[in-house]
Amino acid sequence: MGGRIAAAPERDNGGMDLEAACADMSPSPYDAIAELYDPWSRSVTEDVPFYVSEARKSGGGPVVELGVGTGRIAVPTAVAGIPVIGVDSSAGMLEVCRRRAEAAGVAGLIDLRPGTLDAPPVNERVSLVTCPFRAYLHLAGDEERLRAFRSARDLLVPDGRLIFDVFTPRRDDIEETHGRWIEREPGIFEHADWDADARTLTLSVRGPEGETTMTLAWLSEPEWRKLLDAAGFEVDACYGWFDYRPYRSSEDMVFVARRRGY
Ligand SMILES: C[S@@+](CC[C@H](N)C(=O)[O-])C[C@H]1O[C@@H](n2cnc3c(N)ncnc32)[C@H](O)[C@@H]1O
Structure with missing residues (x-):
């Protein structure tokens, strides 16, 4: 498992060797396309205001973003003044994120940590954990999914929320x-x-x-609900899109799950 790269408040990811910090993790298929990812996902914009708005609702942060990638969501979240702890297993993606955060003048608000979705290197307890743009579809089986949900739950304060989106193809x-x-x-x-x-x-x-x-591996909506329940979450809502329309067998699912119990 990778360790923490930089700690708030004296965050400065600039001098860190993200590649070395990720060296003890399995190689990520995203490393080879880290420079391609932003041009490739250029048209994906609908989810950004949604996640930024949910981050605002969660108080002052920090928000933990699992699978933070190049900071497509994390950078606008930080620009809105909300600190982000971003976890990812790709050194390449984290490096692009670091550069992007610097260019936007928010490097001090984004704390990048190499790590995995099922064992994120985060000791803080937060009120919002997110996993945007289908990153949970990279988990291979129910065991790994359950581990990931349980570890997301462990990061949350009582009543804290996990928000993520996934899809089932038509x-x-x-x-x-x-x-x-x-x-x-x-x-x-x-x-x-x-x-x-x-x-x-x-x-x-x-x-x-x-x-x-x-x-990527997909599940049906009831299957995601069952895993969330087993991991100790109540599902507050499942939306069919980022405009909060209810999920009705469309491709996209946006889950808002709340930590149950203490
Ligand atoms: C589709 S991208 C999403 C990136 C970003 N959240 C966004 O919305 O643009 C998925 C990200 O999850 C990361 N990822 C995939 N599997 C992972 C795992 N098991 N542990 C940690 N990160 C993972 C990838 O490296 C990639 O950066």
């Missing part, structure tokens, strides 16, 4: 995209191999700045 989406290279952004291509029986997606991405292949 059949027509699978049929439309299966086995094809699709140009998602100019010069950036995506290839999806869906296994509807195993409920896994093998996703390849390639572009001028790198290429990679990663696996």
Whole structure:
């Protein structure tokens, strides 16, 4: 497990070697596309105001973001004045996040830590833990998912919330995209191999700045609820999109779960 990179209040990730700090973790498929990730996800913007607004509602922070990536959500959250503890297993993604935070003038509000979703290196207790943009789909089985939910619960104060989004693909989406290279952004291509029986997606991405292949695994809404319940959460809401519309069998699910008990 990676250790903590920098500690508030004297956070200064600038001199830290994120690669060395991540060296004792398994290699991440995101390392190869760390420079490609922001151009690849350029059109994904709808979730940013949602997560920033939820961070504002949670008080003064810090918010723990699991799978913080390049700071697509963490940087605007910090710009809104809310400190973020960002955990990720990819040294490359954390390095891009560090640069992005610096460029936005909020490096002092973002505390980056190499670590995994199921054992985040966080001792603080917070009122909000988030895991945006489907990062939990990288967990391979129920055991790992339960470990991840239980460790997220352990980070929360009583009544604290875990907010994350995931998806279940529609059949027509699978049929439309299966086995094809699709140009998602100019010069950036995506290839999806869906296994509807195993409920896994093998996703390849390639572009001028790198290429990679990663696996995602999806569950139904009741299955996510069951795991949350087993991990000690009440589900406050499950939305179908970031505008708070209720979930009604759409692809996207946005869960707001509250820590049960003490
Ligand atoms: C789809 S990106 C989301 C990044 C960011 N939250 C966002 O909204 O843009 C998923 C992130 O989760 C990280 N990740 C995937 N599996 C992980 C694991 N087991 N432990 C820690 N981080 C993980 C990846 O490195 C990547 O940065």
